[in-house]
Amino acid sequence: xxATLSQNLLLTVPLAPLAGALIAGLxxxxxxxxxxxxxxILGVLVSFICSALVLNDVLAGARFNxxxxxxxxxxxxxxxxxxxxxxxTAMMMCVVTFVSxxxxxxxxxxxxxxxxxxxxxxxxxxFTFSMLMLVMSNNFLQLFFGWEAVxxxxxxxxxxxxxxxxxxxxxxxxxxxxxxxxxxxxxGIGLVVAFTGSLNYTEVFAKGPELAKLVFPGNDWMLVTxxxxxxxxxxxxxxxxxxxxxxxxxxxxxxxxxSALIHAATMVTAGIFxxxxxxxxxxxxxxxxxxxxxIGAITALFxxxxxxxxxxxxxxxxxxxxxxxxxxxxxxGVSAYSVAxxxxxxxxxxxxxxxxxxxxxxxGMHHDQDIRNMGGLWKHMxxxxxxxxxxxxxxxxxxxxxxxYSKDSIIEAVHASHLPGAGFAYFAVIAGxxxxxxxxxRMYFLVFHGEERFHHKPFPGEHDAHDEHGDxxxxxxxxxxxxxxxxxxxxxxxxxxxxxxxxxxxxMLFGDFFADSIxxxxxxxxxxxxxxxxxxxxxxMALHGLTALPFWLALSGVLLAWFFYLKQPSxxxxxxxxxxxxxxxxxxxxxxDAFNEKILAAGARLLGTGLWKGGDVGxxxxxxxxxxxxxxxxxASVVRLVQTGHLYWYALVMILGIFGxxxxxxxxxxxSAVVR
Numbered sequence: 287x288x289a290t291l292s293q294n295l296l297l298t299v300p301l302a303p304l305a306g307a308l309i310a311g312l313x314x315x316x317x318x319x320x321x322x323x324x325x326x327i328l329g330v331l332v333s334f335i336c337s338a339l340v341l342n343d344v345l346a347g348a349r350f351n352x353x354x355x356x357x358x359x360x361x362x363x364x365x366x367x368x369x370x371x372x373x374x375t376a377m378m379m380c381v382v383t384f385v386s387x388x389x390x391x392x393x394x395x396x397x398x399x400x401x402x403x404x405x406x407x408x409x410x411x412x413f414t415f416s417m418l419m420l421v422m423s424n425n426f427l428q429l430f431f432g433w434e435a436v437x438x439x440x441x442x443x444x445x446x447x448x449x450x451x452x453x454x455x456x457x458x459x460x461x462x463x464x465x466x467x468x469x470x471x472x473x474g475i476g477l478v479v480a481f482t483g484s485l486n487y488t489e490v491f492a493k494g495p496e497l498a499k500l501v502f503p504g505n506d507w508m509l510v511t512x513x514x515x516x517x518x519x520x521x522x523x524x525x526x527x528x529x530x531x532x533x534x535x536x537x538x539x540x541x542x543x544x545s546a547l548i549h550a551a552t553m554v555t556a557g558i559f560x561x562x563x564x565x566x567x568x569x570x571x572x573x574x575x576x577x578x579x580x581i582g583a584i585t586a587l588f589x590x591x592x593x594x595x596x597x598x599x600x601x602x603x604x605x606x607x608x609x610x611x612x613x614x615x616x617x618x619g620v621s622a623y624s625v626a627x628x629x630x631x632x633x634x635x636x637x638x639x640x641x642x643x644x645x646x647x648x649x650g651m652h653h654d655q656d657i658r659n660m661g662g663l664w665k666h667m668x669x670x671x672x673x674x675x676x677x678x679x680x681x682x683x684x685x686x687x688x689x690x691y692s693k694d695s696i697i698e699a700v701h702a703s704h705l706p707g708a709g710f711a712y713f714a715v716i717a718g719x720x721x722x723x724x725x726x727x728r729m730y731f732l733v734f735h736g737e738e739r740f741h742h743k744p745f746p747g748e749h750d751a752h753d754e755h756g757d758x759x760x761x762x763x764x765x766x767x768x769x770x771x772x773x774x775x776x777x778x779x780x781x782x783x784x785x786x787x788x789x790x791x792x793x794m795l796f797g798d799f800f801a802d803s804i805x806x807x808x809x810x811x812x813x814x815x816x817x818x819x820x821x822x823x824x825x826x827m828a829l830h831g832l833t834a835l836p837f838w839l840a841l842s843g844v845l846l847a848w849f850f851y852l853k854q855p856s857x858x859x860x861x862x863x864x865x866x867x868x869x870x871x872x873x874x875x876x877x878x879d880a881f882n883e884k885i886l887a888a889g890a891r892l893l894g895t896g897l898w899k900g901g902d903v904g905x906x907x908x909x910x911x912x913x914x915x916x917x918x919x920x921x922a923s924v925v926r927l928v929q930t931g932h933l934y935w936y937a938l939v940m941i942l943g944i945f946g947x948x949x950x951x952x953x954x955x956x957x958s959a960v961v962r
Contacts, residue, residue, distance in 0.1 A: 291343055291350040295336055296369050299379060300418040302332040303386070307411035314404030322404035326411040327390045333418070334383035337376070344376040349802070351424055351488065363483065370424030370487060374627060374803035377794075378421040378559060381631050385551035385638045386414040388775035392642050393543045395771040396649065400541075406446060410547060413439045417552040421559055426475045426485045429560070433471065433524070436553045437464045443548070444540040453539040460533035467523015467530050474516030481509060491566040491805075498570040514567055514574035518581075521557030525611050528585045532878050534608055535592075538600040542645030545600060549607040550638035555630050558614045562623045566805040569621065572705060575811075579619025580707040583714035586612025588876065590718050593725035595872050598655050599644045602729045606681060607637060609718060613696050616711050621811035622699035623804045628794050629692035632787050636680035636689055639779040643674040646772050647733060650765035651740060657729055662738035666765040671734050673776040678730050680783045682723040682840045685831040688787030691824065693719070694831055695795060695817065702813040719836045723843025731851045740765065788824035796821050 306329025310322035317325065350371040357365045369375075389410060397406055416439055420432025437460075445457030479485060481500065482493045500509040521527070526534040534554065538545055548554060561568060561578070568574055586609050593605035610633050617626035648655055650667050664671040680689035697719075700712045767773065793799045796818045808815050821827065831837050850858050862869050874880060928939070 291340060291348050291371055293350070293352070293354065293369075295339065296350060296371060296422070297354065299333050299336045299340070299383070300415050300422065302329040302336070303411045303418070304415040305329055307408045307415060310404050310411065311408030314408065317404075319403045322407045323390070323394050326407040327387070329411060330383060330387045330390050330414055333414070334380070334387050337379035337383045340371060341376040341380050344371065344373055345799075353424075357427075363479065364425075364485065365427050366425060366485075367428055368424040368486075369422045371422065372803045373799045373801075374559075374562060375421055377627070377631060377799075378555075379418065381634045382414065382417050382421065382551050385634055385779075386410070386547060388638065388642070388778055389543045389547045392546075392645070392772055392775040393541075395769045396543055396645055397541060402446060406443075406541065406543075409439060409443050409446070410544060413443065413544075413547060413552060417556070420556055424487055426478060426487075426490075430472065430475060433520070433556060433560075434468065436556060437461065437468070437524070440464075440537070440548060440553050443544040444537045446540050446544070450539065456533075456536035456539040459536055463530055463533040464523045467520050469519075470516045471520025471523075474513050474520065477509070477513045477516065487563070494566050494570055497567070508571060508573070510567060511571040511573045514564070514571050515577055517564060517567075518557075518561060518574065518578055521561050521615075522581065523557070524560075525554050525557030525615065526585075526608055527557075527581050527611065527615055528588065529878060531585060531589065531608055532875075532882060535601055535604045535875075538598070538604050542600065542641060542648060545604070546638045546641035546645070549604065549641060551634040554607065554611055555634065558611070558618065558626055558630050561615075561618045562627050562804060565621075565623045568618075569805055569807045569811070572810070575619050575621065576706045577619075579616055579703075579705060579711050582612045582615025582617075582619055583707070583711035584612070585609070586616060586718045587714040587721070590721035590725065592872060592875060594721065594728065595869065596725075597658055599647060599657050599660075599729065599733065600641070600655060602657070602725060603637070603640050603644055606640070606722065606726065609722060610637070610681075613693065613715060613718070616715055617696045617699055619711065620699050620703035620705060620708060620813050621806050622696065622813050622817075623806065624795050624800045624814065625692065625695045625699050627800075628787075628791070629689075629696060631790075631794075632680070632688040632692040632783075635779050635786065636677045636687075636783040639673060639677035639776060639783050640681065642772070642776055642779065643670055643677060646670040646768040646776065647674075647765075649768045649772065654740070657732045659740050660733045661736040661740070662734070663765055664734040667734075667767045669767060669773045669776065673773075673780040674730065674734065676780040676783055678726045681726050682843070683719060683831075683836060684840065685828040685837060686784075686788065688783055688785065690828065690831055691787035691791045694827070694834070694836060695791070697836055698817050698820075699813045702816040703811070705811070716835065716839065720839040720843045723840040724847050727844045727847040728851055731847055736852050788828070791824050791827070792821075 303326070306326035309317060309325040314322050348371075350369055353364075353366045353368040355367040357367065359365070390407070393406065393410065397403055400406065413436065416432050416435035418432075420429060420436065423429045423432060441457045441461045443457075444460050445453045447453045475485075478490055481497060482490050484490055484493075494510070497510045497513070498508070501507060502509050502512045519530075522530045534549075537548060540548075568578070589605055589608035589612060593602050593609065596602045596605060610629070614626045614629050614633070617623070617629065646667065647660070647663065647670060650663065650670070651660060654660075676687070680687040683690045683693040697712075697715050700708060700715055703711075795814075806814060871877070928935075
């Protein structure tokens with residue numbers, strides 16, 4: 287096996303989806319609906335096959351780290367396109383392309399009647415290209431290009447139904463919140479360039495020990511701490527960490543396929559991937575790691591609480607994504623980077639499965655998304671029911687399911703950590719197990735079991751009047767299983783959701799798969815070493831999991847959801863009335879949106895109005911532009927008085943002028959003569 291990879295093979299991976307996006311986007315009216323989905327699916331399929339070949343070569347020891355194209359050289363600072371292919375990149379390439387392929391196939395059925403069919407396929411293929419450029423980069427410039435590209439395309443996708451005011455508001459919200467995070471991100475990159483003189487990962491990481499000795503100019507902060515926190519602020523935006531999480535639930539305004547792609551394998555995982563790639567820098571600052579740890583713990587626990595009260599099927603899964611991203615971030619904070627990306631991988635499969643399963647339910651329910659209007663769907667949608675159950679069991683960390691191996695590893699890593707904040711983080715991830723099980727199976731039981739509530743529709747539903755396709759189905763109906771292009775991806779995603787965790791945990795966490803991708807200072811951060819001592823194989827881990835606290839917490843959450851929503855549904859209603867102040871806090875999402883809209887946005891509007899009226903209208907227009915014109919007019923009106931047009935007047939002025947000039951010239955002589 288060659289020690290390096292083929293550059294042409296690597297170029298094919300991102301360029302194949304890009305070609306499909308261009309065909310569907312620019313020639314969609316020529317190739318038609320069938321041509322658009324064939325071109326984009328073929329492009330992503332080729333990309334997935336090439337990614338699988340790359341992963342196979344990487345497992346055999348092949349690596350690639352080189353420039354593909356040099357854009358410009360400014361005073362020794364190289365700006366280039368390049369690829370860094372190792373275990374981390376190869377895994378991400380396969381996850382992104384496989385999930386994207388399933389979403390593309392699923393979209394054929396889900397968007398069948400949508401007039402923007404070709405445009406949607408173009409967007410999701412372009413989204414895949416952007417994410418691949420991000421994960422394959424070997425330098426900060428290309429990383430930033432992919433980072434901004436996924437943000438831009440997500441704006442287009444979230445607002446895909448641009449005639450809906452809520453979709454327009456949601457995509458603008460996502461765009462603006464991500465710009466806040468990206469401001470910190472670009473500051474971090476700027477500091478890296480300023481103090482290392484390079485954009486290349488390898489060169490920057492090599493200068494890490496030098497950065498660790500420097501302080502930030504003007505104070506005694508460690509420079510590397512400032513750099514890492516700035517970079518992580520970028521990750522907080524992309525990976526939706528508190529308080530920059532507010533855009534993610536609203537992204538549900540986009541079509542369900544893109545919800546799956548954003549939440550499972552692309553945009554929200556970019557921040558987790560970036561911090562993992564930057565592990566040589568983060569390992570130099572315990573302060574930055576503690577900051578990451580606490581932010582992740584807050585997100586994991588408190589976003590899970592919000593999932594309990596949601597009635598929109600997609601929003602339940604969305605808050606689940608927020609909570610699981612918090613788990614990944616907690617793993618990053620305790621230097622368990624391999625565990626974080628391991629959970630990223632397993633989560634990508636079962637979260638895509640849950641989103642696409644939710645979309646299948648929405649199709650079967652004629653686009654009603656309110657889980658209070660469902661119930662008993664297992665009899666009508668058996669494939670969706672079984673695959674959704676697999677996804678839910680994986681999400682709550684059931685032993686032998688893929689989510690168990692990654693989630694349990696995160697809990698163990700936090701337990702083994704001694705960083706400041708690790709105690710709170712351990713409580714958060716342990717409590718989050720119960721919360722996750724409760725809201726996941728609340729949704730599962732309300733949707734698939736119990737009485738069939740869709741005949742009478744006791745609740746109007748948030749999307750009855752303005753559902754995804756604008757047809758407002760409000761009539762009685764019988765649900766039905768989705769077409770094969772919808773359920774085949776569900777089955778394909780259910781298989782790795784069940785098996786991939788146990789198959790890969792040994793090599794990914796305790797083998798050498800990430801050996802040259804991730805740097806951990808085992809002396810200062812021994813969590814992974816301590817976990818390795820206790821690992822005796824995937825089977826033994828699953829058997830031990832049956833006796834561990836997380837399993838019993840998850841089981842308790844499932845049983846409580848069953849009792850509350852199938853046996854005694856009056857209890858949740860009574861609790862909601864009893865704890866109405868707490869319910870108001872949860873319903874208002876901890877008032878983050880209210881604070882942003884009424885304080886930050888109102889303040890920004892006030893500042894903007896002041897700058898507009900005071901600065902633009904008052905100073906620039908009123909004083910500089912209009913003031914200059916008025917001054918010229920005033921001077922001209924005075925000068926105009928002496929421009930009479932009479933010859934005798936001009937002669938008099940000339941004589942007076944000559945007299946004045948002579949007086950001014952002769953005055954010194956006249957004054958000296960008078961003195962004498």
